[in-house]
Amino acid sequence: MKALLLVKPKPEELQRLDQQFPSVSFSTDTKIAGEAEIVLGWDKTLAQQFLKGHHLKWVQAKSAGIDYFPLEKFRERKILLTNASGLHSRYIAETVTGYILMENRGFRESFKRPQTWLTPEVLEAREQAALILGTGKIGREIARYCRFLGMQVIGVNRHGMDSHLVDVFDDVISIKNFQTAGYQTKINYLISTLPGTPETKHFLNAKVFRKIAPGYTFINVGRGNTLVEDDLLELVDESWIRSAYLDVFEHEPLETVSRLWHHDKIVITPHIAGQIPHFRAALYPLFATNLDNYLTGKPMHNLVDLQAGY
Amino acid sequence: MKALLLVKPKPEELQRLDQQFPSVSFSTDTKIAGEAEIVLGWDKTLAQQFLKGHHLKWVQAKSAGIDYFPLEKFRERKILLTNASGLHSRYIAETVTGYILMENRGFRESFKRPQTWLTPEVLEAREQAALILGTGKIGREIARYCRFLGMQVIGVNRHGMDSHLVDVFDDVISIKNFQTAGYQTKINYLISTLPGTPETKHFLNAKVFRKIAPGYTFINVGRGNTLVEDDLLELVDESWIRSAYLDVFEHEPLETVSRLWHHDKIVITPHIAGQIPHFRAALYPLFATNLDNYLTGKPMHNLVDLQAGY
Numbered sequence: 155m156k157a158l159l160l161v162k163p164k165p166e167e168l169q170r171l172d173q174q175f176p177s178v179s180f181s182t183d184t185k186i187a188g189e190a191e192i193v194l195g196w197d198k199t200l201a202q203q204f205l206k207g208h209h210l211k212w213v214q215a216k217s218a219g220i221d222y223f224p225l226e227k228f229r230e231r232k233i234l235l236t237n238a239s240g241l242h243s244r245y246i247a248e249t250v251t252g253y254i255l256m257e258n259r260g261f262r263e264s265f266k267r268p269q270t271w272l273t274p275e276v277l278e279a280r281e282q283a284a285l286i287l288g289t290g291k292i293g294r295e296i297a298r299y300c301r302f303l304g305m306q307v308i309g310v311n312r313h314g315m316d317s318h319l320v321d322v323f324d325d326v327i328s329i330k331n332f333q334t335a336g337y338q339t340k341i342n343y344l345i346s347t348l349p350g351t352p353e354t355k356h357f358l359n360a361k362v363f364r365k366i367a368p369g370y371t372f373i374n375v376g377r378g379n380t381l382v383e384d385d386l387l388e389l390v391d392e393s394w395i396r397s398a399y400l401d402v403f404e405h406e407p408l409e410t411v412s413r414l415w416h417h418d419k420i421v422i423t424p425h426i427a428g429q430i431p432h433f434r435a436a437l438y439p440l441f442a443t444n445l446d447n448y449l450t451g452k453p454m455h456n457l458v459d460l461q462a463g464y
Numbered sequence: 465m466k467a468l469l470l471v472k473p474k475p476e477e478l479q480r481l482d483q484q485f486p487s488v489s490f491s492t493d494t495k496i497a498g499e500a501e502i503v504l505g506w507d508k509t510l511a512q513q514f515l516k517g518h519h520l521k522w523v524q525a526k527s528a529g530i531d532y533f534p535l536e537k538f539r540e541r542k543i544l545l546t547n548a549s550g551l552h553s554r555y556i557a558e559t560v561t562g563y564i565l566m567e568n569r570g571f572r573e574s575f576k577r578p579q580t581w582l583t584p585e586v587l588e589a590r591e592q593a594a595l596i597l598g599t600g601k602i603g604r605e606i607a608r609y610c611r612f613l614g615m616q617v618i619g620v621n622r623h624g625m626d627s628h629l630v631d632v633f634d635d636v637i638s639i640k641n642f643q644t645a646g647y648q649t650k651i652n653y654l655i656s657t658l659p660g661t662p663e664t665k666h667f668l669n670a671k672v673f674r675k676i677a678p679g680y681t682f683i684n685v686g687r688g689n690t691l692v693e694d695d696l697l698e699l700v701d702e703s704w705i706r707s708a709y710l711d712v713f714e715h716e717p718l719e720t721v722s723r724l725w726h727h728d729k730i731v732i733t734p735h736i737a738g739q740i741p742h743f744r745a746a747l748y749p750l751f752a753t754n755l756d757n758y759l760t761g762k763p764m765h766n767l768v769d770l771q772a773g774y
Contacts, residue, residue, distance in 0.1 A: 245569070245586070248565055248569055248613070249565070249569050251565055252562065252565030252566055252569050255558055255561055255565065258558065259558055259736065259737075259739075260733075260736050260739065261566075264734060264736070265575060268725060268732075269720045269725045269726075270720075271716075273734070276741050278741035278742060279558065302612050303558070407581030410579045410580075415578060415579045416579075423569075423571060423574055424574060424580075424582055424583070426570050426583070426586065427569075429570065429583075429586045430586070431587055431588035432588065
């Protein structure tokens with residue numbers, strides 16, 4: 155059984171795998187793409203080769219979002235796909251907290267006008283509420299950080315409140331409810347962790363934004379194509395939306411000329427929200443556990459629902 | 465007994481004071497400067513007038529730092545001075561946390577090169593240590609936030625570890641020890657909350673900076689004159705110091721041409737670290753409590769040691 159490792163292991167990591175799984179032959183050589191039953195990571199340019207040999211049975215992705223996989227083909231062929239959800243949560247929560255503190259402490263105003271000694275507005279976290287779209291691992295970790303700051307936290311998901319969410323969110327509403335009625339109680343931050351799926355595409359548009367009482371800051375650490383960027387610009391320009399912090403974009407890398415880079419009320423980071431300092435050290439234990447589950451027929455961690463797309 | 469309020473109260477705040485303290489006549493009119501026994505706030509341009517009438521007995525400052533008061537005169541005349549220490553702690557801790565997250569999540573690198581899609585280095589908070597100069601209310605609150613991020617926290621003060629600090633710091637060393645031996649165990653953040661006193665003036669110079677193992681980020685939310693700015697620039701240029709986040713300066717406002725504004729590895733905020741969103745609502749209760757203590761001869765909160773200067 156061949157496994158192709160597209161995230162290069164350290165020698166000691168490879169050694170550990172060889173010892174733990176003697177029945178698997180591990181390789182980092184993409185020449186075996188057509189013969190691999192298992193792939194760690196992904197490479198779009200090799201997708202054809204992965205699929206043509208009909209050997210591929212399981213892919214462990216290195217990201218939480220898996221919208222760059224040929225999901226339909228995976229469904230057809232019953233190829234298992236597991237994602238790296240959970241590994242990035244803490245870092246995304248740190249990034250979001252960084253954004254919130256920048257806004258609350260007046261950094262944005264100050265950084266957008268360098269060399270200027272100004273007195274920016276500052277905001278009180280203990281009086282604020284955040285609405286978090288998505289109550290998965292990432293949404294829950296963001297909620298934990300927001301609560302440490304003293305904020306109230308409301309979650310939005312498919313099913314509403316649930317026993318494993320009561321300790322994390324002050325309230326949870328369903329996305330259907332949110333899409334229809336919006337949210338009229340004042341919120342200060344709208345934080346999206348939505349994955350990129352056919353259902354979420356352009357979900358965040360003027361119609362939805364206007365259903366939330368004005369004056370909030372929008373944060374996107376989900377996927378770029380969930381947002382209609384022109385609608386966001388329009389609403390920021392008219393101050394319906396107070397400001398925006400964006401890490402993901404419809405087209406990446408974001409073009410140098412994009413108005414988003416140049417806007418006083420918009421802060422851009424180059425898709426780094428979930429960047430992990432020691433990525434391999436975090437990914438390999440997950441891969442090894444899942445490989446053991448795969449070989450022994452146990453339920454796998456982070457199995458993607460290929461129908462739902464996350 | 466006359467009290468001059470240099471922080472303008474809301475009508476309801478004034479009413480509350482009038483009711484609670486019928487023996488005191490409150491005014492916001494600086495014409496009574498020479499007759500006031502009590503002053504809330506301070507105005508350097510009125511200092512002569514405050515002192516000439518020999519009526520002044522107590523000043524409640526609106527800041528934590530009190531280096532802008534004529535402390536020698538206060539000592540001579542036995543004028544009581546209380547500061548607003550504690551009110552700003554949470555906000556300064558939020559600001560410092562904002563700086564740390566900016567550095568750890570790669571924001572600095574990204575913001576210093578706008579319109580550039582780059583992959584900055586990211587750092588792991590759980591592997592980091594912070595050395596905090598000052599273990600007063602501000603230092604302790606910063607420690608609490610650093611610990612939430614998963615960092616190890618070492619305090620530096622005059623006396624070393626103390627029973628009320630064991631729950632907040634992993635270790636506390638004396639400033640004498642620090643000044644002589646520095647700190648050789650790797651730290652990632654050197655955070656100064658030092659007040660501006662004759663003793664702390666230019667305390668943070670090349671000699672001290674070089675006694676700390678290289679590679680750390682320096683944060684100054686204390687006072688500007690505790691730092692030799694040219695020494696900092698030199699050490700940042702040679703990468704002994706990784707980067708710096710400065711909120712206070714020897715001369716404020718910081719000049720537009722200052723190299724500090726323009727440096728890739730230095731982030732400037734315009735003395736806003738402790739800015740309080742609802743300042744009066746926080747200050748007036750402290751003032752009322754202290755006024756009651758003053759009138760009834762009870763020990764006052766936040767009494768400044770005029771000899772030590774903080």
